[in-house]
Amino acid sequence: MRRVKGVEQKTHTKFLNFFELDMENENGKHSPYYVASRAKTVDDLKLKTRKNTPDGVIIYSLYGEARDKVVLIRQYRCPLDGYIYEFPAGLVDGGETFQQAGVRELKEETGLTFTPVDAPEMFCKPFFTTIGMTDESCGTIYGYASGTPSRDGQEENEEIEIVLADKAEVRRILKEENVAIMCAYMLMHFLEAEPGHAFDFLKNSGE
Numbered sequence: 060m061r062r063v064k065g066v067e068q069k070t071h072t073k074f075l076n077f078f079e080l081d082m083e084n085e086n087g088k089h090s091p092y093y094v095a096s097r098a099k100t101v102d103d104l105k106l107k108t109r110k111n112t113p114d115g116v117i118i119y120s121l122y123g124e125a126r127d128k129v130v131l132i133r134q135y136r137c138p139l140d141g142y143i144y145e146f147p148a149g150l151v152d153g154g155e156t157f158q159q160a161g162v163r164e165l166k167e168e169t170g171l172t173f174t175p176v177d178a179p180e181m182f183c184k185p186f187f188t189t190i191g192m193t194d195e196s197c198g199t200i201y202g203y204a205s206g207t208p209s210r211d212g213q214e215e216n217e218e219i220e221i222v223l224a225d226k227a228e229v230r231r232i233l234k235e236e237n238v239a240i241m242c243a244y245m246l247m248h249f250l251e252a253e254p255g256h257a258f259d260f261l262k263n264s265g266e
Contacts, residue, residue, distance in 0.1 A: 060085055066101045074150070078104065095193045097150070105194040113185035115197040116157040118147045118165050119245055120173060120204040127254040128223045129246065130204050131232070132168060135218035143237040144222070146245070148197065157185070157198035169221045170209025175202035178261045188241070197241075201258055226250055 065081035078101065080092040097114040098104045105111065122128045136143050149164035151157050158175065165173045178201050185196035208221040224232065229246050232238060238246070249257050 063106055064089070066104065066106070068101050071099075080106075093192075095195075097193075097195055105196075111185050111187075111196055113151055113157040113198040114195045115148055115150045116161040116164065117197050117199045117241060118161045118173065119199060119201050120147070120165065120171070121202075121255075121257055122171070122204045122223050125254055126203060126257070128225050129229065129249050129257075130165070130169060130171065131222040131224050131242070133220040133222055133236075139237065141237065142220075143239060144232050144242060145239040146242045158200055161198075161200040165204065167212040167214075168217075168219055169204070170206060170212060171204040172206045173200075173202050173204055175200055176258055176261065178258075182261055201261060 061082055061084050063080050064083045067079045067081075069077040069079055074097070076096055076098060078094045078096060078098075080094060082090050082092045084090070094104075096104055101107060118130070120130045122130050130147060131144050132147050133142050133144050135141070147165050147168045149160060149168070151160040152163075155163070162173045162175070165171055178199075183199050183201070185198045187194070187196045189195070208223070210219065210221065213219055222228070226249070229250055233243060233246060233250075248260070252259065
């Protein structure tokens with residue numbers, strides 16, 4: 060059975076770091092494995108803490124009097140040198156919960172005010188994003204957005220367009236655009252839900 064025998068931190072940056080793991084297999088052979096992480100130090104890595112503490116939050120919010128639009132952002136992302144559709148999202152700051160971070164991030168990225176709905180833990184707890192290369196995990200919050208979209212709270216190095224998408228636009232986006240996979244699955248769900256009832260599944264957790 061493979062085991063991590065050692066960890067060496069390769070970078071020390073604010074938002075993302077690179078680590079080399081010394082892996083040993085069942086035959087005693089060693090090989091390197093490389094991991095990107097939001098962790099600031101080796102001791103902060105989830106393989107050390109053994110805790111799934113959320114690094115970020117994803118915000119699934121509906122908009123409009125009929126609650127028939129979903130709030131998306133179209134954002135420039137450096138690894139693509141291009142644009143991708145995503146849910147509003149962001150990192151959790153020290154001292155705040157991922158729920159608090161979500162309310163803050165939606166306001167900063169879109170100018171909209173977020174009213175959360177209650178959701179069972181199985182739907183909002185942190186899940187891992189791309190586990191083959193990172194230990195990052197994100198919680199999810201659900202609710203309704205109100206107000207007038209604004210880019211005033213966006214950071215200088217962010218290039219974000221606010222999108223209030225109805226079902227027709229969501230279909231177009233899924234067919235034609237780059238979409239983050241976590242967002243794409245929820246958009247598929249949004250398409251199948253009756254208008255105003257996209258969050259009904261939160262009431263049917265089977266608990």
